[in-house]
Amino acid sequence: MIIAIASGKGGTGKTTIATALAQTLSEREENISFLDCDVEAPNAHIFLKPDFTEKKDVEMLIPEVDDDLCTGCGRCAEVCQFHAIVVLGGKTLVFPEMCHGCGSCTLVCPEDAITEVPQVLGALKGGLTPEGINFAHGLLNVGEPMAVPVITKLKNWDERISAEVVIVDSPPGASCPVVESLRGSDFIILVTEPTPFGLHDLGQAYQLTKEINVPAGVIINRDGVGDKKVGAYCEENDIPVLMRIPLEREIGEAIAQGKSLLEVRPKYKKEFLNLYTEIQELAGEAR
Amino acid sequence: MKIAISSHDGKKDTEFSTRFGRCDFFVFVDSETGVWETKPNPAKSASGGAGPQAVQFLAENGVEATITGRYGPNAYTTLEAAGIRAFAAKEGTPEVLLEKFLAEELEEVDSATGKEMHH
Numbered sequence: 001m002i003i004a005i006a007s008g009k010g011g012t013g014k015t016t017i018a019t020a021l022a023q024t025l026s027e028r029e030e031n032i033s034f035l036d037c038d039v040e041a042p043n044a045h046i047f048l049k050p051d052f053t054e055k056k057d058v059e060m061l062i063p064e065v066d067d068d069l070c071t072g073c074g075r076c077a078e079v080c081q082f083h084a085i086v087v088l089g090g091k092t093l094v095f096p097e098m099c100h101g102c103g104s105c106t107l108v109c110p111e112d113a114i115t116e117v118p119q120v121l122g123a124l125k126g127g128l129t130p131e132g133i134n135f136a137h138g139l140l141n142v143g144e145p146m147a148v149p150v151i152t153k154l155k156n157w158d159e160r161i162s163a164e165v166v167i168v169d170s171p172p173g174a175s176c177p178v179v180e181s182l183r184g185s186d187f188i189i190l191v192t193e194p195t196p197f198g199l200h201d202l203g204q205a206y207q208l209t210k211e212i213n214v215p216a217g218v219i220i221n222r223d224g225v226g227d228k229k230v231g232a233y234c235e236e237n238d239i240p241v242l243m244r245i246p247l248e249r250e251i252g253e254a255i256a257q258g259k260s261l262l263e264v265r266p267k268y269k270k271e272f273l274n275l276y277t278e279i280q281e282l283a284g285e286a287r
Numbered sequence: 288m289k290i291a292i293s294s295h296d297g298k299k300d301t302e303f304s305t306r307f308g309r310c311d312f313f314v315f316v317d318s319e320t321g322v323w324e325t326k327p328n329p330a331k332s333a334s335g336g337a338g339p340q341a342v343q344f345l346a347e348n349g350v351e352a353t354i355t356g357r358y359g360p361n362a363y364t365t366l367e368a369a370g371i372r373a374f375a376a377k378e379g380t381p382e383v384l385l386e387k388f389l390a391e392e393l394e395e396v397d398s399a400t401g402k403e404m405h406h
Binding site for chain 2: 082083084086088089091093095098
């Protein structure tokens, strides 16, 4: 069972929910893993405190053009969907930061003038948490614009993805890195706050879950602030509201100190157990 | 010499655009004949790499010099490869900029003047 936690808007409490759910389930499930796919700013390790014992670089293959062999025919630039290659005056220019590493340029080059050289984009780190959760996260190097290859490698690293329960902490937004993180999940928890910004971005994230055809439910965090439009939106669209966590200053303070939700409010453990049962039912119905 | 000036609306008598890769139009002028021409910038809405694509468009149109506000590193690298001279200006209409260009009053840039821009 792969449960992904996404949000649309950033800072709504994805990691708070994801880590609390993982900690709750670690008490009853032997085999649980946690993948922090927010590779631009991973922070779940702050709360779950894994002992990192494994590290692996993530590389992408970038074209390198041999100017002696290149005739400047421009086939590579034509085939590149991401405009990472420009041919001008018989000279072929490569812009590595735009390359998606698909290899099409190498395939179409009639002169075999292109070789693919690995470029390190970031790294994966993994280890066990004190509760025995098999934790891993990806870390995109500063200045690298391409998060997706790091997420893909993270999701396919070792056997973590085939654990009994896999918790995927997604990046915010509704763009490619989010799609890559959510792909293949059995259920998606959308964490939102009841504000106009929260609602707007929830709408985008919900559309995405429909597009990739994965059942979803909503957790309203910081309930009590803003307005009632998120609740109304969920009702209109028949989206189950799985949990409401009221705004409490103490929770905010604890999280700012690196304490998990369960450390400051152990009473939520029961709610997260119920949440898991409900998710199993909802994911089962969808199947 | 054919010169390309970045523009908001493609007109020669309104304020030019200081954006290069994602400007709306390029105004072309032949400095010998004084003939003006306007074309929309096909790279305007590129998901990435607007700078190099705009340069490619200018090269295809036989442009030898360009005037804009600032150039990102990718745009500048591509201009260099295309052999297009790059000039920078802060303000002015294309007509005024042409005069300044002919009077050799415009600054010719020899490196990128803007920071890298991502979508």
